[in-house]
Every structure is written in structure tokens, then in C-alpha cells.
Amino acid sequence: MTPTESLKDLGIILPAPMAPVATYVAVTIAGSLVTVSGQLPAIDGKIAVTGKLGQDVSLEEGRHAARLCLINVLAQLNVAIPGGLDAVSRILRLGGFIAATPAFTQHAVVMNGASDLAVAVFGEAGRHARATIGVSSLPLDAAVEVEGTFWLS
């Protein structure tokens, strides 16, 4: 299956991507290298999961937030790349930022919400390097932010 077919199979309809609210852009392309700006767990322009892991956001909510972030990354990619998602030959890296208390330790579980979806949609090409860290706060009180780099075929 292509990524587009996998998304359909998973019942995921990519949203219209949000426009950055500043002078930056959502996606840059240079040669085969594609960089997607950090995306928040937004639905219809509203942050769906706010707060901190280890305090007022559960592990399951955090996983859901990471998945939403990746859906928004894919939505940006899909409109920015000629050929859409199916032109991606590899996810190189996902950066996962988890808003968390100092005592929180299960960042990997949260970020798996994004990583598992990446593999479900792209198969082997979706198996990415990643760095996952806990941060003191994120824009608009989002619980998670995910950025990504991709390689075009």
C-alpha cells in the first residue's frame, strides 16, 4: 500500500494544514531533504491536548497528542511536496518535545503515538531516527510538539 492508501485504510483524513502565524513556513525543500516545522496537537485550529505530562495529562492523552502532531506534520507535507506523501522515500528523523514535569520519565511511551503512526502509514520507509525530550513548556500550552525531516525519492 502507498502511504495515501494506508491513511485511507486507517480511516485518517488529513486536515487542511494550518498556516504558520508568522514569517516562517511549514515546510522547506532543498534537494531531496524536506524539513517540516514543529506541529502542535491542533484540531480545527485549536490545541486539543494542553497541559503537562506527569501533572494533568495522562500517558494515553499524551500518546494521542503525539499522534495528532504527526497527522499535522503529514498534512503539511502532503500539500507542500509535489506528488504528496507518496513522494516520500524515508522519514529521516522525528523530533518529539513533551511538555512534562521534572519527575516525568515516560517520554518514549508518549512519543510512540507519533512513531507508531509513522510506521503504520509508511511501513519500512516510516522507520525513523528520533530524539525525544521533556520540555518545560510549549507554545499555546500544547502537551506535545513534533517536527520531522524527510527524504524524497
Place this chain on the structure above:
Amino acid sequence: MTPTESLKDLGIILPAPMAPVATYVAVTIAGSLVTVSGQLPAIDGKIAVTGKLGQDVSLEEGRHAARLCLINVLAQLNVAIPGGLDAVSRILRLGGFIAATPAFTQHAVVMNGASDLAVAVFGEAGRHARATIGVSSLPLDAAVEVEGTFWLS
């Protein structure tokens, strides 16, 4: 206008870049891909904006700090690349690290201090992807740190 002309037009004189105080370097170049180390809001070797957003650094001071960080990124680039700033064909990504309290939410406003300058200097080529996050602390108590990746023409 070239980036060099735009800087002049903006009245910005790039400082002599600071030497890294360790075994790393400020800039690496590989093929067309240029990576610049995280830069702090330093003037003449002294951090000009210290502290935390949401506590003892105002939004306007934060924006100013982000702008200073980008000026230092450009200063490093300008001396490291054959041809200087005008050899850059695209800013691929800026990473913005905002030292902030857990309750802070306006990271994007702060980082716009860097993003707006990038576009003022490079025009369309300055429209970059970015990831902006809040961090618990930064080297030397800096309020902001900015790193960047660039593509050469």
C-alpha cells in the same frame, strides 16, 4: 537586494563571531548543507538578555534576544561560508529554544524576533521551517538560543 545589502539597509553590522569555548565549531559544511551551532544573545562576548520568559524577561526583551541570537548565527555563517551570506540559497530550519517557566505560552512571539529578521535579510529565501520550544534553562542563563541549517546555492 542581496542579504548583505539588506543588512546594511537595516543598519545591522555583523559582529566578529564568537569562538566556541570548547572543541566544537560554529559551522559545519557538507555538500550544500550548512549547520550553525546554537547561538546565544551575546553582545561583545557578554549575554545581553538573561533570565526566563514568564518570570523576569518580558516578551519584548525575549523578541530582542531572539533577534540577537540570529544576528550571531548570521555572523558565524558570514565568515564560515565561501562567498559569505550571499551564497545562502535558503534557510532550511531555525531551532528556537526559549528559557521559560512551565506556565509560559507565547514562545512563538519570542521566536518571531529571529524569524522576522531572517525574512527581512533574505526575503523569500529566508522563509524557513522552525521548531520553537520552552526549555528549563540555557547555557550562561541566556533567555534564548537559536540554531540553524542552511542550503548553499
Place this chain on the structure above:
Amino acid sequence: MTPTESLKDLGIILPAPMAPVATYVAVTIAGSLVTVSGQLPAIDGKIAVTGKLGQDVSLEEGRHAARLCLINVLAQLNVAIPGGLDAVSRILRLGGFIAATPAFTQHAVVMNGASDLAVAVFGEAGRHARATIGVSSLPLDAAVEVEGTFWLS
């Protein structure tokens, strides 16, 4: 000396790399660009340095943790790249994440534990760009996490 010879000279035996515990992978390769996932200061699958700088981890322990992280980055690289470490032509960037209190300021000293080893092993090719930040928490309470990008010859 090659990196492999330098490691031997330094008395460092690369451990068997840890398998990621999720759907991501340790290393992606695209063209000449290699990305290694964030590595923790683990020895034999156990995090050797936990806690926070500025609180319960000393500067020297932090430096040691950063060095361990880089050893694990190199262990991943060595098995993932055809030709192993000696096929690396340049370390492009190291990302250093230091779990730290808001008051901590000496992130650079900690990260030098990784940077110094990079140069000891790779010589000039090991002189990398880097971004070092303080984070509120890291996976499994690790004190430091290091990720890297590399260029193949």
C-alpha cells in the same frame, strides 16, 4: 589514526548497541546524510547517570554521562553504516540535552564530555556544530541525551 584505531588507543570498546524499544530505529541513512537517534547514558541496558544537573548530578558526573551518550551514538553508527565508523567523513552536528534545574548555567561544560570525545576519536573530522540546551526531564530520568548527524565519505 582512523577512528577505529583512536577508539582502541583510548581504551574504549564500543558496546553492543541497544535496540530501540519502539517502532523507531537507531540510525537512518539517506545519500551521505546519517541521523542517529538520541542516545542515553546507558551501560548494559541500564541508565548509568540519572537525575538533574544543578540538583543531584555533579558537573563531573554530567560530563561522564555526555561521554557515555556519545559512546552509544558511536556504537549505533558503527553497526549501521557499511564500513563502520571509519566511513564517517564529518560529524555535522551533535544535539545535547541536559536535564537541569532552572538555575543551572553550565550546560556547555557537561556537553564537552561528548564533544571532547568526538574530537579525540575523529580528529578534525570530529569538530562538529552543536546545540546544547537544558531540559526539564529526559526519558528514564537520564541526566543527558545526545543525538547526532553525520556525513559519509
